[in-house]
Amino acid sequence: MAMSILTTALEWLTAPMTRATKLTAAAPELPVRSDRITNVSPEAALSLSTVYRGVQIHATAGMQLSIRAERDDVRIPTPSIIERPCMEMHRPAWIEYNITSLYLDGNAFWVIDRFGPGTRRPGTVSNITVLDPNEVTVKVERLPLGRKRITYYHLGRKITGEVKHLQLLRVPGLDRGLGPIQSAQMELRGALDARDYGAMWLSDQSMPDGVLTTDQVLAPGDADKYKHVWYGRNPDGSKRTAAEGAVAFGTSERLRVMGSGLRYQPLMLKPSDVQFLETQQFTTTQVARLLGTPASLLLAAVEGNSQTYSNVEQDWIGYVRFSLMKPLREIEEALSELLPAGQRARFNVDALLRTDTKTRYEAHNLALAGRWKTRAEVRADEGLMPIDGIDDQPEPASAEPATDPAPETEPTA
Template sequence: MKWLKRALGLDGAKDIEPWKAGQASTENGNNFVTNQVTLAAYRDAYAANGNAAVGLSATWACVQLIAGTIASLPLMVYRTDSRGVRTVARDHPLYFVLHDSPNYDLTAVDFWEFMAASIELQGNAYAVIERGSSGAIEALTPIRPDLVKARRREDGDIEYAWTESGRRVVKTSKDVLHIRGSMGDALSGASTLTACQGVFRDALAAETAAGAMFENGINASGVLSTPPEVRLNKDQREELEKNLREKYMGSVRQGVPMLLDGGLSWVPLSINPVDAQMLESRKYSGEQVCRLFGVPPAMVGFGDKASNWGTGKEVDVLGFQKFTLRKRLKRIEQSLEKQLIPLAERRAQGLTIEFNFEGLLRADTASRYAAYASAIAMGIATRNECRALENLPPVEGGDVVTVQMQNVPLASAITAKRDDDGGSSPPADPPV
């Protein structure tokens, strides 16, 4: 497919062959290309491109949570008229591209999940801007961020270059959408994998060590000793070590009886089960990764013995929305407005691009209906407007803005009572 060739650099199909130990670590470390996770030889893989860190459970969970949540939010184009009334600009060409279908191959969720993940991992997200004969934007096609090189030209414009299917492609900022990550400049954002590579190296080392320990069945090593008067020659030592590895090493051979003769004796070395599982070190590494991405550990499964989604976690979710998602959404919104809508059009039509943050309430019916009730009670929205958000047909009389009257001044209530009684009698005493 066209998008797979452009975005993943493949000839129409993903490489889903299982990992082979003899292959180069750089090939298997590139998760964007092979869609695989390789922890073996993690130092070489990380030195090559750092993508082996994507295979860490905490990294994958954090990126999935952030990118997936952003992709699930509706991206809207709004138009504000001279009276200050803002409406959804469904007739604008950008609305369909951003909200529904960025290109022929991808849905909006696919596209924005890829772009958001690129920002988190590589610090940059790129997409080719394709225009029709009228000059209107008709498609956005993502580019692998690790392939793109940006430089400032002599005329001040930014030039983007990458290799696609063996062909070098060079475009200017007019034809490339570039969303930068945090702590960067005009040419590039900061990559989390590069800026904090020490944290990911430590986490990979802990995972690799734990894997080697579990592969051995969490069996401690031991000492094979001979009586003082017996000394083994070189050949005997090599043969004995070979037999031990082939017959008794590993969890598969656990429990196999060991036959010793010639005065040999086996003394196992004790090991602490907690140390063998390395729970504390691995938990700390996971929390470190969560800290880098601004994700509460409980939201990706790094919690205590209590339920990760139990009482009290609402504060974590609210903090995640305010301090992690909000700044990322604002960065994307401003990049889209600046690069996709000309300044004159923004000023003349009052065009803005925003994520609809209320989309997070789609799965929470109680909170959604409570928000509708508050909006109707305060006169912010009509009943038909709220029904439209629920894909329900309008009802007669539902377009009237109403407010509750329980907080009117007391004098007004007395006057209203007298008017109801014909103005001749004072208000009736309250019932006993």
């Protein structure tokens, strides 16, 4: 009787474990994909010098640009929110933080603060805080007719204030923007593996110095014996004593005598093979294509392409228009929505499109001669302080060469 009660109690206690075991056995086994293959974090990608340099080029190019305000394509005094969008950092650092967030994560999130009622400017934007995109979660509720209700969370807490969501690339079906690092995981993983393999080849102690080969059949254990003898040990692996001909400390035997048709082949690689220079060159070109950075700025030569001054200048123009302009446009449109109606924010990219001082000054001279720009506007474009009455000075002579008047001729009889 006692035995029966004990057995019943034991079955009752182990029943949940038995059911769990059956459920686990019945469930189909899903294929396991290694995180190492698919997950390359922004921090890991930045450990590649080409990725770091590419992102830094975008950030450096953007943070040196000025922002102006316009109404009906006419420049107006710059609002304070454009002069300093965030009180915690200066404007170049604020721009840099936005651009790096867009290229590393594909997203940038702003929390908008406004002056409250009873202040001098109620409802006007007072501060724009840029959040770490890794700390922001986007929850989207699908409503009828394709509408959405979007809620943002920061570190698990719902953001109740006004939020602006900037995206580097909008893809249908994705609630967050798609960045280059998130899009090209396999390519970046291949670049990281190639770099790590080259470093491991030089530092890993398990890599063999050479190979002993023979065309004869070796008996079991002979391979280990020959290996021990090759390294100056006894066939059983023990160290040789002085009586057995041990080598003195600090010296080495330069001569090896082996039998059984053994041949030694050292594993020697050229420095270019160890460093995988061709692979690194291909990776640099690949990352430049991925980030939209001119290869000339990454100090990478593209095969079959000769770089001249005109080529580099065209690279710069294409870079500004089709790479850097994307994050700049996102910032411009988001800032414009925060300005009073009719006002727009614009980056001044002229300094990047005109690559040298001589060309820039010639363009200013033509603008002044054509009277479609004033001296004060030229000084503002160059970041110079205004001078009172400078627009009252006479304009420079036209750049077109003057033609001599036709000589007068005496009337004929």
